[in-house]
Amino acid sequence: MKINWFPGHMTKTLKELRVLLNTTDVVIYVLDSRAPISSINPSLNKLSQNKPVLYVFNKLDLADEKRVREIAKTYKTQNSDYVCLNSTMSGAGKTIKEKINRLAASKIEKFKSKGIRVVVRAVVVGVPNSGKSTLVNNLCGKAKLVTGNRPGVTKMTQWISIGDNIELCDTPGTLYPNLEDQEIAKKLFFIGSIKDEIIEDVALLSQEFLDMTNEKYKDLLVKRFGENLTLEDIAKKRGYLISKDEYDIDRTAQAVLDDFRKGRIGRITLD
Numbered sequence: 387m388k389i390n391w392f393p394g395h396m397t398k399t400l401k402e403l404r405v406l407l408n409t410t411d412v413v414i415y416v417l418d419s420r421a422p423i424s425s426i427n428p429s430l431n432k433l434s435q436n437k438p439v440l441y442v443f444n445k446l447d448l449a450d451e452k453r454v455r456e457i458a459k460t461y462k463t464q465n466s467d468y469v470c471l472n473s474t475m476s477g478a479g480k481t482i483k484e485k486i487n488r489l490a491a492s493k494i495e496k497f498k499s500k501g502i503r504v505v506v507r508a509v510v511v512g513v514p515n516s517g518k519s520t521l522v523n524n525l526c527g528k529a530k531l532v533t534g535n536r537p538g539v540t541k542m543t544q545w546i547s548i549g550d551n552i553e554l555c556d557t558p559g560t561l562y563p564n565l566e567d568q569e570i571a572k573k574l575f576f577i578g579s580i581k582d583e584i585i586e587d588v589a590l591l592s593q594e595f596l597d598m599t600n601e602k603y604k605d606l607l608v609k610r611f612g613e614n615l616t617l618e619d620i621a622k623k624r625g626y627l628i629s630k631d632e633y634d635i636d637r638t639a640q641a642v643l644d645d646f647r648k649g650r651i652g653r654i655t656l657d
Contacts, residue, residue, distance in 0.1 A: 387586050389571035399558045403433050406509055406555060411490045413439045414482070414554070416512035416521060419449035419470065420646075421656040422457050424573040425513050427560060434511070438489035441468040442482065444517040447475075448648075450603075450655035457657070465489075473517045479525035479548070486552055494551075506552050513579045514559025522546060522556045572598075573656045578647050582640075592639035593617055595646065599654055606652035610645060617642070 407413070413434040417425040422443055441461045443454050451470070458468045467485050471478045487494065490506040497504040510518050525548040545555045559579065565571040574580050576595050582588060596615045600607060611620045620626075620642065621633035628634045645651050 387590065389568060389575060389580060389585065390565050396558065396560045399560050400429060400433070403430070403509070403511065403557065403560075406557075407433055407437060409507060410437065410509045410555070411493055411506045412486050412508040413437045414442060414486070414508050414510045414521075415439055416442045416444050416510060416516045416518045418513065418516045418577050418579070419443045419446045419454045419655060420577045421573040422449075422454060423657045424570045425516060425577075425579075427511075427513060430511050430560060437465075439466040440482065440485050440489060440508075441466065442473075442521065443468060443470040444473050444521060446470050447472040448653060450653050453655045453657075457655075473521035473524050476524075479521070479527075482521075482525060483549060483552060504551065507555070508552060509555045509557060511557055512559060513561060513574060515578045516559065518559065519556055522548070522554055525554065576643065576646060576656065582643075588643070589617060589635050589639040592642045596642065598656065599646075603652065603654050606654065610651045611642070 415426075415430070415434070441458065443449075443458050446454060454470055458470055461468045467489060469481050469485060471481070486506060486508055494504055494506065510522060512518050526546055545553055547553050561574070561579065565574075571580070572591060572594060575582075575585060575591060585591060593616065596607065596611075596617075600615060607615055612623050614620075617635050617638045618633055621635060621638040624638065624641070626634040626637045626641070646654065
């Protein structure tokens with residue numbers, strides 16, 4: 387079973403980004419901390435070359451914080467920085483604003499020396515359901531964008547002022563045109579960046595999630611689901627039945643994924 391999802395609006399977004407980045411000072415790259423490495427889109431990387439980048443490791447409250455911070459450190463360079471946070475928390479935007487200004491310091495100082503007050507323009511990019519719009523709303527101090535815990539909520543680019551000297555452009559979540567690495571595709575599905583509806587066998591992938599996380603996070607899985615980490619055993623334990631002698635494996639598979647996505651299992655990072 388090959389996972390591939392690249393709706394038309396994503397093609398349009400990539401084309402728009404090529405134009406937007408010509409007049410953008412900073413790229414804000416929002417990564418899902420539950421799978422931060424898999425959240426890196428090579429197509430977006432190519433487009434953001436030679437631009438200062440702020441990597442935002444979002445949804446930290448749902449992830450393995452120690453592991454996320456280890457990964458995040460590798461993203462700090464002369465032309466890039468990072469911040470680890472939960473974008474739903476009040477005040478999370480203060481550090482981001484400071485880092486945007488720091489990354490755009492050369493432009494700010496250049497115009498300041500001429501007595502001109504400059505506006506820093508930043509574009510927010512990331513895979514679907516990484517929390518981009520929630521982050522922008524936090525930076526604004528009020529809900530200006532429609533958000534939702536599912537991929538595909540943002541359909542068009544939107545410019546918003548977030549202070550005296552910063553303008554942000556939120557963009558629709560974008561995947562790769564061709565998800566060749568299926569291990570990455572699976573992780574993106576697990577975190578909800580790929581719609582459940584396009585998956586032929588959710589039960590198969592739900593079991594793969596259990597197998598994939600068993601080595602590093604077995605204690606969390608056992609505490610949530612029991613010693614036997616198969617969908618059938620979990621269905622038995624929870625009493626998910628279709629009939630007296632048949633267990634509801636599809637319902638169980640969805641329940642396992644929902645438990646992960648909503649943090650009920652515990653704080654897990656898949657890389």
